[in-house]
Amino acid sequence: MGLSEKPAERLPVASAPGGVFGAGTPTLLTTRLDFVVNWARRNSLWPMPFGTACCAIEMMAAAASNFDLARFGMERMSFSPRQADVLICAGRVPYKLAPVLRRIWDQMPQPKWAVSMGACASSGGVFDVYSMVQGIDTIIPVDVYVPGCPPRPEGLIYGLMMIQEKIRQERLSEHGTLRAEDPAEVARARADADEVLALSGPFGNSTRQNRVSGPTGSDASDRPDDRIP
Amino acid sequence: MTRPHRRGKQASATVDALRAAFPGAVVRDLVQSGDQHVVYIDPEHNTEVLDWLRTDPGERFNLLVDVTAVDYGDGRPLEVVYQLWSIPHRKALRVKCELPLSRLAIASVTALWSAADWLEREVYDLFGIEFRGHPDLRRILMPENYAEGHPLRKDFPLRGRFSRAEQTRRALSQDMEQYYMPEEMEGRGAPQIVPAEESPTSTPGSTGR
Amino acid sequence: MTRRTVEIPLARGAEMGMDARPAMGPLAPVDVAEPDIGSEQMLINIGPQHPATHGVLRLICELDGETVVSVTPHIGYLHSSFEKLGEYRTYNQIVPLTDRMDYLAPLIYNCAYAMAVEKLMGIEVTERCKVVRIICLELDRIFSHLLWLGTTAIDVGAFTPFLYAFQERERIYQLHEELTGARITTSATRIGGMMSDLPPGWAEGVRGFIDTFPRTLNEIDSLLTTNAIHQGRTIDIGAIGPEDAVDCGLTGPNLRASGVDYDVRKDRPYYDYETYDFEVPVGENGDCYDRYLVRMEEMRQSVAILHQALDRLPDGPINVEDPRISLPSKTDCMSDMESMIHHFKLIMDGINAPAEDCYFAVEGSKGELGMYLVGDGGPKPVRWRIRPPSFVNLSAIAKLAEGHLVADLIMINASLDIVLGEIDR
Numbered sequence: 122m123g124l125s126e127k128p129a130e131r132l133p134v135a136s137a138p139g140g141v142f143g144a145g146t147p148t149l150l151t152t153r154l155d156f157v158v159n160w161a162r163r164n165s166l167w168p169m170p171f172g173t174a175c176c177a178i179e180m181m182a183a184a185a186s187n188f189d190l191a192r193f194g195m196e197r198m199s200f201s202p203r204q205a206d207v208l209i210c211a212g213r214v215p216y217k218l219a220p221v222l223r224r225i226w227d228q229m230p231q232p233k234w235a236v237s238m239g240a241c242a243s244s245g246g247v248f249d250v251y252s253m254v255q256g257i258d259t260i261i262p263v264d265v266y267v268p269g270c271p272p273r274p275e276g277l278i279y280g281l282m283m284i285q286e287k288i289r290q291e292r293l294s295e296h297g298t299l300r301a302e303d304p305a306e307v308a309r310a311r312a313d314a315d316e317v318l319a320l321s322g323p324f325g326n327s328t329r330q331n332r333v334s335g336p337t338g339s340d341a342s343d344r345p346d347d348r349i350p
Numbered sequence: 351m352t353r354p355h356r357r358g359k360q361a362s363a364t365v366d367a368l369r370a371a372f373p374g375a376v377v378r379d380l381v382q383s384g385d386q387h388v389v390y391i392d393p394e395h396n397t398e399v400l401d402w403l404r405t406d407p408g409e410r411f412n413l414l415v416d417v418t419a420v421d422y423g424d425g426r427p428l429e430v431v432y433q434l435w436s437i438p439h440r441k442a443l444r445v446k447c448e449l450p451l452s453r454l455a456i457a458s459v460t461a462l463w464s465a466a467d468w469l470e471r472e473v474y475d476l477f478g479i480e481f482r483g484h485p486d487l488r489r490i491l492m493p494e495n496y497a498e499g500h501p502l503r504k505d506f507p508l509r510g511r512f513s514r515a516e517q518t519r520r521a522l523s524q525d526m527e528q529y530y531m532p533e534e535m536e537g538r539g540a541p542q543i544v545p546a547e548e549s550p551t552s553t554p555g556s557t558g559r
Numbered sequence: 560m561t562r563r564t565v566e567i568p569l570a571r572g573a574e575m576g577m578d579a580r581p582a583m584g585p586l587a588p589v590d591v592a593e594p595d596i597g598s599e600q601m602l603i604n605i606g607p608q609h610p611a612t613h614g615v616l617r618l619i620c621e622l623d624g625e626t627v628v629s630v631t632p633h634i635g636y637l638h639s640s641f642e643k644l645g646e647y648r649t650y651n652q653i654v655p656l657t658d659r660m661d662y663l664a665p666l667i668y669n670c671a672y673a674m675a676v677e678k679l680m681g682i683e684v685t686e687r688c689k690v691v692r693i694i695c696l697e698l699d700r701i702f703s704h705l706l707w708l709g710t711t712a713i714d715v716g717a718f719t720p721f722l723y724a725f726q727e728r729e730r731i732y733q734l735h736e737e738l739t740g741a742r743i744t745t746s747a748t749r750i751g752g753m754m755s756d757l758p759p760g761w762a763e764g765v766r767g768f769i770d771t772f773p774r775t776l777n778e779i780d781s782l783l784t785t786n787a788i789h790q791g792r793t794i795d796i797g798a799i800g801p802e803d804a805v806d807c808g809l810t811g812p813n814l815r816a817s818g819v820d821y822d823v824r825k826d827r828p829y830y831d832y833e834t835y836d837f838e839v840p841v842g843e844n845g846d847c848y849d850r851y852l853v854r855m856e857e858m859r860q861s862v863a864i865l866h867q868a869l870d871r872l873p874d875g876p877i878n879v880e881d882p883r884i885s886l887p888s889k890t891d892c893m894s895d896m897e898s899m900i901h902h903f904k905l906i907m908d909g910i911n912a913p914a915e916d917c918y919f920a921v922e923g924s925k926g927e928l929g930m931y932l933v934g935d936g937g938p939k940p941v942r943w944r945i946r947p948p949s950f951v952n953l954s955a956i957a958k959l960a961e962g963h964l965v966a967d968l969i970m971i972n973a974s975l976d977i978v979l980g981e982i983d984r
Contacts, residue, residue, distance in 0.1 A: 170610075171608060172614075173614065173615050173636075173637055173979070174637060174639075174659070174662060174979075174980050175659055175662035175743050175744060175980070177614075178662050178663065178706070178743060179742070179743065181725070182725065182728070182729070182732070182742075185721070185722060185725035185726075185729075186722050186725060186726060187725070187726070187729045198610075200609070200610045212637075213637060213639050215635075215636065215637060215638050215639065215983075216493070216517055216518070216520075216521035217492070217493045217521070217524070217635055217636050217638060218607065218615060218636045218637070219518070219521040219522055220521060220522050220524045220526050221526065221607050221608055221615075221636070223522060224526055225608060247644075247655070247656070247659075248639050248640070248644065249508075249509060250508055250509060250510075250639070250640040250643060250644055251498065251501050251506070251507075251508065251509055251510030251517075251640060251643070252492070252501070252510075252638045252639060252640045253639060253640070254518070254521070255514060259518055260518070260522070270744055271662075271742075271743055271744065273742065308522060309522065310518050310519065310522055312518075314515035314516075314519070315515070317514050317515040317518050318513060318514055318515050321514040322514075382915045382916050382917060383678050383679050383681070383915055383916070383917035384678070384681060386916075386917065386918060388916070412805050412806075413805055413808065413810075413821070414808055415808070415810075415920070415927065415929060415946060416918075416929060416931065416944070416946040418931060418942075418944045418946075420916075420933050420941065420942045420944075421942070422935075422941060423941075431931070431944075433918055433929065433931070433946065437805065437819065437821050437826075440826050440827070442827070442918070444916075444918060463806055463808065464803075464806050464807045464808070464954075464955075464958075465806065465807055465808025465951055465954065467954060468950065468951070468953075468954040469808075469950075469951070472950075476642075489635075490634060490635060491634065491635035491638040491983060491984075492635060492638065493635070501640060501643055502642060502643055506643075508643060508644070508647055
């Protein structure tokens with residue numbers, strides 16, 4: 122991939138206030154600058170590996186010689202969030218770990234992206250239990266979800282390439298709004314209470330979890346005593 | 351191709367010796383899953399019996415393999431289970447103590463085996479059994495500020511007592527900077543455990559079934 | 560090699576007091592007291608998200624200079640409530656949970672769980688199944704030790720063994736995938752047998768792996784065993800004697816490195832382990848270097864067991880022929896009414912286990928892996944307890960690390976071979 126590549130076709134936009142080149146439609150200069158900045162960004166992403174469980178082993182496999190994540194500019198796993206660009210949340214996140222995840226996300230400087238790797242990070246997976254966060258998107262904003270239990274290294278690499286594609290389509294003029302962060306939101310859940318409830322309701326097999334065989338379900342309607350709000 | 355378990359009593363020298371040494375403390379003994387010997391002992395005398403099993407030259411159960419508990423639900427007593435293994439004599443024994451729900455406390459065996467330290471903390475965390483004399487009894491797996499009870503009790507619902515929104519809110523309100531050193535623990539005294547009848551974990555109707 | 564002791568000269572000066580100070584010149588300010596720098600202790604937090612803790616472990620260290628005065632481990636950052644979830648699953652449905660617990664050796668956990676349920680129900684598996692499970696157990700012992708080897712080498716500053724070890728691990732991933740369709744989350748066992756019989760050519764694949772694997776192992780061996788840096792970082796670091804090791808409940812390579820010859824495969828043999836010709840390596844000093852040596856030798860012994868198991872792999876059915884336990888073949892289901900009913904009952908109700916309890920232990924890659932099951936006569940257990948080897952092993956870290964340097968703490972933690980998925984469950 123070289124500098125000669127043409128920038129993506131895009132429609133002229135109305136003036137986006139607050140950006141670096143906020144006023145007016147994109148010009149040749151700004152589109153070219155967009156391209157150069159995005160090209161540099163997307164090919165030197167430093168992942169912050171937030172590995173907890175099985176997915177972390179596949180993440181290590183992706184970094185090892187057979188799959189070699191370094192081919193995509195991710196040579197350096199940055200274990201310090203201060204120097205990282207992409208948070209890869211690989212594995213289950215219990216409630217005890219949720220503030221740690223949120224803090225690491227808050228510590229990462231803009232621009233930053235998040236990959237939710239695996240079923241447990243994306244939705245809680247099979248662990249619809251008392252101790253488990255039902256999807257890290259209730260805690261932090263997520264850009265790409267990689268399905269699988271665990272995803273193969275190819276899946277993770279594909280997810281990271283989708284991040285690269287997302288970066289390719291960004292515009293400097295939007296950065297002011299895209300990358301805005303409210304300091305008051307630090308250490309807060311991304312989703313509000315209603316959204317958390319909507320995202321983490323029982324679904325699929327987990328609606329029929331009960332101690333004894335039989336038709337008794339454990340939905341809120343079947344077992345109203347289960348939860349004291 | 352299944353073989354029925356051999357029912358009935360099989361002689362075990364350990365159990366006989368234990369009965370002879372502690373005639374009052376052995377409640378009953380069983381043979382489970384074919385060849386596994388289980389001894390129920392009086393919870394008041396668990397440290398003496400276990401210490402004898404550990405040090406008696408004929409027994410020498412020097413490896414404490416596991417400490418755990420079992421809740422059968424329906425108000426039945428909780429069982430504390432000690433799995434013992436004797437490395438010199440190559441034999442296993444399972445020792446159980448039954449604790450009524452009204453008095454979930456038993457003496458700690460950390461003085462006999464250091465391995466009991468974390469195992470007893472885990473039982474305390476997940477079942478709410480108090481181990482008297484444990485040097486450092488506090489939650490180990492769940493967060494310090496966990497307020498929903500003891501998760502492995504049968505009356506504890508699988509998804510927890512609070513709503514997911516409340517659980518998320520409480521999780522993020524944990525103090526990340528908090529740390530803990532043993533010296534600080536000394537001033538805190540014995541942990542406060544709500545007795546089972548009064549605790550919010552045994553609301554009638556929420557048997558977890 | 561001698562144990563490193565760190566002395567803090569300033570603290571020593573304060574101890575000696577004014578009188579003990581050497582005589583100084585007339586210009587020296589004799590009335591200024593020595594600053595008591597040595598008494599100030601520092602608190603360092605490592606984790607829960609740290610590359611050297613091998614997972615989400617949090618260690619809070621009290622330091623005197625660089626020397627560790629005390630360590631307080633905090634765990635539970637990966638508590639996924641497996642044991643509670645198991646009470647809501649039928650016996651066969653629990654199998655997929657077991658390999659998510661220890662993702663470094665999934666097949667060992669699959670096998671250990673299935674063996675415990677079979678012990679509880681009194682099921683005797685077929686001869687072929689026994690040998691296949693032994694192949695699974697030993698293959699994953701190598702699988703787990705390789706990850707330990709690679710990551711531990713990184714912790715002492717060697718990156719090449721990590722790449723070599725992962726090359727070999729990729730080959731075991733391939734074998735996992737051929738056997739079960741998944742690389743890590745294998746879920747290979749069922750009560751009374753395996754998920755399916757071995758795919759054609761799989762046994763040859765295992766043989767191809769064990770034929771060439773020792774060469775890589777020797778290469779890694781030559782990179783580390785006599786390496787002065789590796790020896791300097793491991794010899795006499797984190798040593799524990801045999802009595803203390805038993806007292807702390809250590810099992811597996813950690814216990815054997817201290818000189819205690821306790822291996823479940825030898826002492827409580829299952830699946831005819833007593834008929835296999837292999838040795839149990841036992842260390843002397845119980846330090847990080849001995850733990851390293853024991854694991855390296857265990858991989859070689861596993862290769863020897865795999866050779867013998869492949870040689871004696873018998874033909875015959877892999878699942879027990881009991882319609883209450885094993886699923887009938889798909890052809891029978893479609894043509895035979897009785898088989899279809901059995902199929903339906905097995906899927907919808909599950910297998911009933913007697914109202915007894917059962918503790919069954921195997922020699923896992925980390926130590927004695929026990930499964931304690933309490934049945935109630937129904938298809939779901941009342942209690943499913945895992946005796947977690949690395950949970951108990953990790954609880955000794957405070958004792959092991961005391962008096963060592965912070966850098967050694969990382970090495971001691973690595974040498975215990977922990978997996979947080981199983982510690983926190």
